[in-house]
Amino acid sequence: MNVLITGGSSGLGAAITRKIAEAGHKIYFTFNSSVETAELLSQQFPNCVSIRCDFKSERDINNLKDQIATLDIDVLINNAYTGEVIKSHFHKIPPGDFLTGFTENVMPTVIITQAAISHFRKKKFGKIITILTSGLVNIPPIGSAVYNANKAYLQQLTKIWAVENARHNIVSNSVSPAFMRTTLTGDTDERVIEQIVENHPLKTLLAPEEVADSVLFLLNASQQINGLDIVLNAANSIR
Numbered sequence: 001m002n003v004l005i006t007g008g009s010s011g012l013g014a015a016i017t018r019k020i021a022e023a024g025h026k027i028y029f030t031f032n033s034s035v036e037t038a039e040l041l042s043q044q045f046p047n048c049v050s051i052r053c054d055f056k057s058e059r060d061i062n063n064l065k066d067q068i069a070t071l072d073i074d075v076l077i078n079n080a081y082t083g084e085v086i087k088s089h090f091h092k093i094p095p096g097d098f099l100t101g102f103t104e105n106v107m108p109t110v111i112i113t114q115a116a117i118s119h120f121r122k123k124k125f126g127k128i129i130t131i132l133t134s135g136l137v138n139i140p141p142i143g144s145a146v147y148n149a150n151k152a153y154l155q156q157l158t159k160i161w162a163v164e165n166a167r168h169n170i171v172s173n174s175v176s177p178a179f180m181r182t183t184l185t186g187d188t189d190e191r192v193i194e195q196i197v198e199n200h201p202l203k204t205l206l207a208p209e210e211v212a213d214s215v216l217f218l219l220n221a222s223q224q225i226n227g228l229d230i231v232l233n234a235a236n237s238i239r
Contacts, residue, residue, distance in 0.1 A: 006079050008030060019209070023216060090145040155229070
């Protein structure tokens with residue numbers, strides 16, 4: 001299958017790109033600042049093609065949107081995120097930060113997914129896999145108001161995409177991982193990480209490769225699986 005993954009050159013995205021590429025699928029992945037990693041992935045896997053796309057650039061987003069039909073994708077993986085996971089307590093966050101987070105993360109995903117769904121409807125097949133967070137199930141981390149709000153918005157959209165497009169053989173599922181060591185969480189204080197490990201049922205952090213396994217499962221799964229959210233939190237909270 002032809003797969004488009006946003007933010008596929010670093011952190012969790014790179015793990016997903018590698019996992020799917022190793023399975024033999026054609027991968028188109030977007031990158032922005034991770035130029036060297038993008039080049040390495042393209043060199044390591046001949047079935048990987050990098051596309052430069054800055055989620056803060058309206059022009060880049062529209063260019064990517066216009067390429068979707070030409071790429072003839074079968075699967076869209078919404079992974080890219082711009083910004084920080086942890087900022088400050090809600091009452092200390094400038095209101096403009098919420099608008100910026102929405103503009104740079106939710107709206108690009110909306111635009112790209114609309115284009116993908118239009119393409120999927122024409123070919124009567126498609127899969128959408130969206131990366132969320134277990135913070136929507138567990139007690140949300142202090143300081144994660146902007147990040148969790150963006151992910152909560154996307155969580156509801158994943159359900160809408162599933163319901164509205166099921167009769168067109170299009171599915172929408174999601175993966176909600178717990179805390180991982182990635183470029184997105186690189187600034188997290190070591191004392192915080194130690195506390196997370198101490199409170200974890202398995203006394204270990206989730207690895208990006210484990211999340212990539214779940215994404216690959218959804219990619220290969222039957223179209224009967226639709227509207228599912230796979231939560232990777234070691235039963236830290238069950239809903």
